[in-house]
Amino acid sequence: MKQEFVDLVDKLVAFRSVASQPSEKRLVLEFAEKWFKENNITTKWFDSKNSPSLLATVKGLEKKTVVLVAHLDVVPAPDKMFITRVEGDKIFGRGVLDNKGCAAILMLVLKRLKKIDQKHPTVKLLLTTDEEEGGFEGVGKIIKMKNILKPDAVFIPDGGGENLIVTKEKGAIHLLADFRGKAAHGSRPWEGVNALDRGWEFLNALKKEINYNEKTIKNKWKSTISLGRVEGGEAINQVPDLAEFGIDIRFTEEVDPVELLKFIKKKIKKIGRIKKIILVDRFQSDEKDKIIMLYQKTVNNYFKGRVNFGFGHGASDARHFNNLGVPVWLHYPKGGEHHGDNEWISIDSVEKMIYALVDFFSNLRKSDF
Template sequence: MPELPSPVSAVDGRDGLDLSADVVELTRQLCDIPSESGAESRIADAVEAAVDALGHLRVLRFGNTVVARTELGRATRVAIAGHLDTVPINDNLPTRFVTVTEEDAAADVPGTRPGEYLWGRGTVDMKAGVATQLRVAASLAAPRHDVTWIWYDNEEVEASRNGLGLLSQVRPDLLHADFAILGEPTNGGVEGGCNGTLRADVRTHGRRAHSARAWAGVNAIHLAAPILERLADYEPATKRVDGLDYREGLNATRISGGVAGNVIPDLCTVHVNYRFAPSMSLDEACAFLESFFDGFDVEIVDRSPGARPGLDAGIARAFADAVGGEVRAKFGWTDVARFSALGVPAVNYGPGDPQKAHADDERVALDEIRSVERGLRAYLEDEA
């Protein structure tokens, strides 16, 4: 993939953001501020300073979460949110422009298109989405709906640290809206709702002994074989919810056990992730997992509910019609679930291929960034 010439940034200062810049250049500015989960203060400072200078937004700061609101007295309010953090950098910053050829695309993940891309950590997940939001927030002072823009921290880590979740606890009123949009990568299409997710530790217990006298112990790792057999035999269901098809998944993601090379292990833990359709409640999902691993020690260690698509709401359907394209199901979990729990219908809409999220060659198509900016603007512009 040959590199394209890199434009010179129009921004003065270490972390200044130029919200009047082309949305692709703004994406690059955002990505080039390192912001791994737990280290978002620099980028939050930059975003806060940029939107605070606009004048038409009321800006509030909660930790490293920035909220900017229009207060025009519109009959409806839309919440539009995006997270500022990324997974760890792995020699993929600073960003650069690359060209994906027909040959490159054929050798890459299914669905890759040839064209011009911005390469680097955060380009897909989800600085391009944040850039489109910031551009529209800056340039559209009088949208047809009042808008609450929310840019938050710690989305890529455990739910207890999630900035949007913490905001919902201290200021739930700021999440109240008639409709919500999350800028998660969707290839520039609309993805409704999301699957729920559970993580569990499934344990077996044995008895330690010297490995030269294995008969004196009970090998906990060997006892875990039926756990893996059940997982290997599991056939994931596809469930239709409000007209969209959600594919479920149940997988071991980590296994640990043993204390030394010559000791029969007395404990083995299989870490399992269950992705379930939003028609199932958290209690139902937990009950399924405990039944599936009946006979084993099961501890649910993290849980997040799914979100129904909410496309039966007129305001949500109007958004899908405004941006065009087919509405699909979101297989992964996203923070649309936090809005759904408050009774707010929510969808995912952002540039970038989700298959490239967190990848070392993470990259976003330039035309998708511009397309999503146009889509948001078309939805929010006053028709008068």
């Protein structure tokens, strides 16, 4: 099984399916579609100008449906990262953890479910190509289509860790704003208004509004602010009259996003303009839900140490299922440095997860929901 995974993820990683190359997104899905066909698994294609999706289905006799979600788009990387390499128990490459390796896991799980008795629920795997851009064309659009997914439970291997099941994630606001000032000579700053200073003043007001404290925030379930982009000024000896700030806000249930948006708009209206603002909802599921607890019990039989429940600082496609009232959880194998230059996943951990997932899904019955 390990070699089968290594071979499959190697082929998936080879596609440069980044946001700027929609043709590669299509090609990686076409590869997956061909793979499913070779394994007698039915598929349905969802077209989109830049971000198509593919739904694979293994029908079961139980009148329940579990939806699995993984994404085949990745963030940009040097060319060498689109060629996998194996070092001991680790396989390296762009997307091996986030999220092509996890997509390969689910593909291999479906292959095995197809070969056993069909007493389990119907299992659907949705492969998308826009999660890194917000998931609006993929899960966000498909979830609204009638009689397509119809999930009774949703599993997404796009967060957590070998010993961590994620049942809640922070929401996000991505803000790009211009701040206006008045130009002046650098030797006479009192004659101008520094646009960069206005940006910093806004940033500090924003931190105060959500009670953000950098010194106490490390790895806690608290709202955060990160300044990701600053641009302003034409010359060292000139007071800048325009500055652009890109700000990443992550919020917990302690922050009302509607009220925070009102605060942001009111503050910026007086000193600049909002160029772009994106709101991403929080995600939260009940870790005491019957099926989630059953999942925890199953995976505890395969991984060393107890698999606990926790939270994620980032955002995923899980939030798109918020209004369906069904259990949703995230869990993936041991790995690290996703979006980094040495992204990796443990092959041994992958094998354990495949066995655990086949065990879990094949033994699910209607009474477990």
